[in-house]
Amino acid sequence: MADLVFFSGTMDCGKSTLALQIDHNQRARDRQGLIFTKLDRAGQSVLSSRLGLETEAVEVDDDLDFWDVVVDCLTAGARVDYVICDEAQFYTPRQVEQLARLVDELGIEVTAFGITADFRTELFPGSRRLVELADRVEVLQVEALCWCGRRATHNARIVDGVMVVEGEQVVVGDTATASEGVVEYEVLCRRHHMRRMNSHAARAASPSPDTLPFDLDACPVPPRR
Numbered sequence: 001m002a003d004l005v006f007f008s009g010t011m012d013c014g015k016s017t018l019a020l021q022i023d024h025n026q027r028a029r030d031r032q033g034l035i036f037t038k039l040d041r042a043g044q045s046v047l048s049s050r051l052g053l054e055t056e057a058v059e060v061d062d063d064l065d066f067w068d069v070v071v072d073c074l075t076a077g078a079r080v081d082y083v084i085c086d087e088a089q090f091y092t093p094r095q096v097e098q099l100a101r102l103v104d105e106l107g108i109e110v111t112a113f114g115i116t117a118d119f120r121t122e123l124f125p126g127s128r129r130l131v132e133l134a135d136r137v138e139v140l141q142v143e144a145l146c147w148c149g150r151r152a153t154h155n156a157r158i159v160d161g162v163m164v165v166e167g168e169q170v171v172v173g174d175t176a177t178a179s180e181g182v183v184e185y186e187v188l189c190r191r192h193h194m195r196r197m198n199s200h201a202a203r204a205a206s207p208s209p210d211t212l213p214f215d216l217d218a219c220p221v222p223p224r225r
């Protein structure tokens with residue numbers, strides 16, 4: 001029985017590495033599949049992991065119809081046993097529904113990987129629809145850590161070194177845009193996300209870079225702007 005499985009987690013939790021591993025395992029069993037991604041940090045039509053591995057992938061844009069792409073492949077005589085979808089948080093809810101249809105009507109195994117919530121702690125529309133429709137949701141156990149050593153559960157957006165909680169939902173990191181400044185992302189525990197205390201701010205508040213303030217009293221809640 002085919003399933004729609006959603007592997008969710010923060011950034012840096014190993015989603016893309018697992019996506020590549022699953023693709024490898026499937027191919028080792030002589031199964032054929034399609035890999036999709038969207039806005040991967042390595043560029044268009046590439047699925048890459050932080051460990052340095054990468055593979056070719058179909059780049060998803062808002063107009064792509066998963067049903068049409070797969071049916072076209074099948075009509076052309078190709079086999080599609082499985083579909084792997086990375087960066088699925090960026091897919092539209094409609095596209096997630098197309099993935100569910102591939103599972104139900106064509107018996108294709110669909111495995112999706114995505115970040116659950118954005119830098120404001122709100123669900124991405126694609127991830128929300130996956131949580132609603134998936135046969136199984138797995139929270140990845142390869143745990144990223146906050147600078148304080150706690151489990152990192154939240155994504156923070158850093159602009160020119162300062163954590164922000166307002167702005168466009170999708171801004172790809174590590175790319176300097178003239179209007180926005182340099183955008184980076186950092187994973188934090190909930191406590192430090194709520195206090196807007198990213199590692200840079202923690203260092204600034206600490207007398208020595210080696211003694212980060214583990215004591216929460218040293219991390220006051222920043223005033224609301």
Ligand SMILES: [Zn+2]
Pocket residue numbers: 146147148149150188189190191192
């Ligand atoms: Zn923390």
